[in-house]
Amino acid sequence: MTEKQKGHPFLEVLATSIHEDFRFPILEIFAFLYAISTFALLGIGGGFTVTFARNEEAATYQLVNIQMGTPLFIFLILIFKNVVYGFGSEFEKGTIQTLLSYPLKRRMILTAKLLSALGVSLVMFLGIQFFALYIMAPQTISANLSTVIISYLSSLSYPLFLTAILLLVAMRVRKGGLALVLGIVLYFALSVFTGILTALSITTRNSFPLKVIAVLNPSLATQFHYSPLSSLLGETIWNPDFNEVLMYIFGGYCLVFAAFLIAYYYFSRRLNL
Amino acid sequence: MELIVAEDLAKRYGKVVAVDGLNLKVEKGTILGLIGPNGAGKTTTIKIILGLLRPDRGKVSVFGEDPWDNPEIRRDIGIIYEKAYFPSHHKVLDYMQRTCRIFGVPESRAREVLELVGLNAYDREIKGLSAGMLQKFAIAHALIHEPKLIIADEPASNLDPESRSNLLDLILKLHKEKDVTFLISSHILPELSRVCDSVAIINNGKVLASGLLTELFDKYSAKTVRVTTNKPEVFADELRKLPYVERMTIDSRGVSIITAEGTESNIYEDAPRIAKKIGAVIMGIELGTASLEQLYYKVVREGGEK
Numbered sequence: 001m002t003e004k005q006k007g008h009p010f011l012e013v014l015a016t017s018i019h020e021d022f023r024f025p026i027l028e029i030f031a032f033l034y035a036i037s038t039f040a041l042l043g044i045g046g047g048f049t050v051t052f053a054r055n056e057e058a059a060t061y062q063l064v065n066i067q068m069g070t071p072l073f074i075f076l077i078l079i080f081k082n083v084v085y086g087f088g089s090e091f092e093k094g095t096i097q098t099l100l101s102y103p104l105k106r107r108m109i110l111t112a113k114l115l116s117a118l119g120v121s122l123v124m125f126l127g128i129q130f131f132a133l134y135i136m137a138p139q140t141i142s143a144n145l146s147t148v149i150i151s152y153l154s155s156l157s158y159p160l161f162l163t164a165i166l167l168l169v170a171m172r173v174r175k176g177g178l179a180l181v182l183g184i185v186l187y188f189a190l191s192v193f194t195g196i197l198t199a200l201s202i203t204t205r206n207s208f209p210l211k212v213i214a215v216l217n218p219s220l221a222t223q224f225h226y227s228p229l230s231s232l233l234g235e236t237i238w239n240p241d242f243n244e245v246l247m248y249i250f251g252g253y254c255l256v257f258a259a260f261l262i263a264y265y266y267f268s269r270r271l272n273l
Numbered sequence: 274m275e276l277i278v279a280e281d282l283a284k285r286y287g288k289v290v291a292v293d294g295l296n297l298k299v300e301k302g303t304i305l306g307l308i309g310p311n312g313a314g315k316t317t318t319i320k321i322i323l324g325l326l327r328p329d330r331g332k333v334s335v336f337g338e339d340p341w342d343n344p345e346i347r348r349d350i351g352i353i354y355e356k357a358y359f360p361s362h363h364k365v366l367d368y369m370q371r372t373c374r375i376f377g378v379p380e381s382r383a384r385e386v387l388e389l390v391g392l393n394a395y396d397r398e399i400k401g402l403s404a405g406m407l408q409k410f411a412i413a414h415a416l417i418h419e420p421k422l423i424i425a426d427e428p429a430s431n432l433d434p435e436s437r438s439n440l441l442d443l444i445l446k447l448h449k450e451k452d453v454t455f456l457i458s459s460h461i462l463p464e465l466s467r468v469c470d471s472v473a474i475i476n477n478g479k480v481l482a483s484g485l486l487t488e489l490f491d492k493y494s495a496k497t498v499r500v501t502t503n504k505p506e507v508f509a510d511e512l513r514k515l516p517y518v519e520r521m522t523i524d525s526r527g528v529s530i531i532t533a534e535g536t537e538s539n540i541y542e543d544a545p546r547i548a549k550k551i552g553a554v555i556m557g558i559e560l561g562t563a564s565l566e567q568l569y570y571k572v573v574r575e576g577g578e579k
Contacts, residue, residue, distance in 0.1 A: 009375045012374050016363070095358045103376070
């Protein structure tokens with residue numbers, strides 16, 4: 001009988017997932033090139049100009065927002081690719097059965113898959129962002145670190161919530177392609193819904209619709225804190241204060257936590273294969 | 274000692290009842306064959322035993338534990354699924370070595386098991402394996418941690434005849450040398466009968482009969498009468514007219530007949546009469562034990578435990 005030790009099932013499942021998720025790192029290379037282009041522009045004197053900011057905090061927020069734009073979208077695409085399509089395909093291909101033949105609890109298998117699909121992308125996204133910001137405007141960033149953190153926290157809440165919801169969708173439909181299509185439809189539907197509610201707020205001069213959406217997407221609250229929403233006549237419709245912004249961020253992450261809890265519960269206790 | 278105990282299992286998929294009040298026990302040190310027609314509930318039963326499906330009713334224990342809640346028992350279980358699924362972009366040896374690290378066995382074991390199953394495409398990606406090679410890979414994967422119990426759902430599918438024979442030899446070897454217990458689901462009854470010492474015959478989600486093969490043959494009076502003749506086809510046509518003949522297998526040298534219980538001796542009276550009628554020569558009449566296939570048909574037809 002061969003001598004047996006406990007083994008490292010979690011680490012090996014994580015390594016396998018990373019190997020499968022990132023074997024064609026095209027989007028990751030694109031994100032890296034985008035970051036490099038930022039430094040190249042800085043090198044030839046391009047830089048970023050932040051105008052019409054009310055104060056230094058608002059200017060910092062604008063700088064972070066501009067820097068975050070395309071990479072955040074790429075991050076969202078990575079989530080769709082790795083979590084929605086990747087995880088959904090595990091069910092379609094049947095490899096999830098093989099994972100369940102290992103001495104590893106279901107929730108640990110899900111954790112390994114999420115660390116690979118979401119965690120690596122998140123670390124890469126945040127790493128590139130903070131590094132780029134410190135290269136571009138180190139003094140501004142250092143002096144307004146809380147604004148930077150609040151900006152990223154509020155912007156990441158919605159993608160993380162979407163991830164949890166689409167994870168559940170992928171587990172239910174068990175097809176990578178279908179889960180991906182549903183994810184794209186959901187994303188655009190919510191974007192359109194946000195646009196409609198914003199227009200409604202402006203036309204009715206009522207901030208309530210925006211407050212509803214801000215629970216789901218706290219970056220709206222952050223945006224209107226630093227750059228208040230005004231009507232066509234210049235009347236302020238919504239300008240949440242800092243504590244309100246924190247509440248929306250807290251509420252947003254409560255939703256994220258609840259959604260992931262449901263996903264974990266479903267995978268660990270309810271999912272039949 | 275019972276390694277697997279399933280009590281009153283029930284599982285439904287919408288309106289379809291897959292398993293309905295199934296009871297099954299697998300004793301340590303046995304090779305139990307799980308046989309039944311398509312849709313009988315074999316794969317559903319195996320998935321419940323493996324903790325992939327929750328039953329709607331009943332309970333199952335493997336090594337005394339609930340397979341859903343206790344993944345540690347998988348250290349002693351090797352699983353061969355009907356269709357093998359592995360991450361396709363890993364190389365064969367790399368993935369086997371990874372599996373060694375998962376189970377905490379030395380990485381040298383990877384080559385050992387691959388040689389055991391006759392798969393030497395170490396540097397090929399898993400997606401580049403043929404169906405037969407993939408099945409061998411799955412078998413090696415199931416053996417890598419020297420499990421005490423192996424659960425296999427159609428393990429010989431996609432294997433060529435030589436590989437199938439090698440697999441059966443391997444099962445017998447592991448059983449004899451390492452006292453490994455097997456639960457094997459298969460349609461290929463002649464091969465199952467070569468390795469199994471006990472069977473569970475399942476239909477419509479229930480176990481109709483289970484136990485040692487020898488006991489079941491006695492219980493169901495599964496005997497055959499073998500008539501060796503020079504005109505087996507014509508002889509069989511006449512035999513079909515007899516009311517007590519239940520089933521026949523015709524080959525080039527004669528006919529094997531399963532009769533209703535207690536009527537085997539009637540053949541000794543009727544066979545000479547039929548031979549005289551059709552001008553055939555009877556070279557011999559023998560009474561023997563039925564094959565597993567014949568036992569299976571008899572049990573399914575009679576519909577359950579006696």
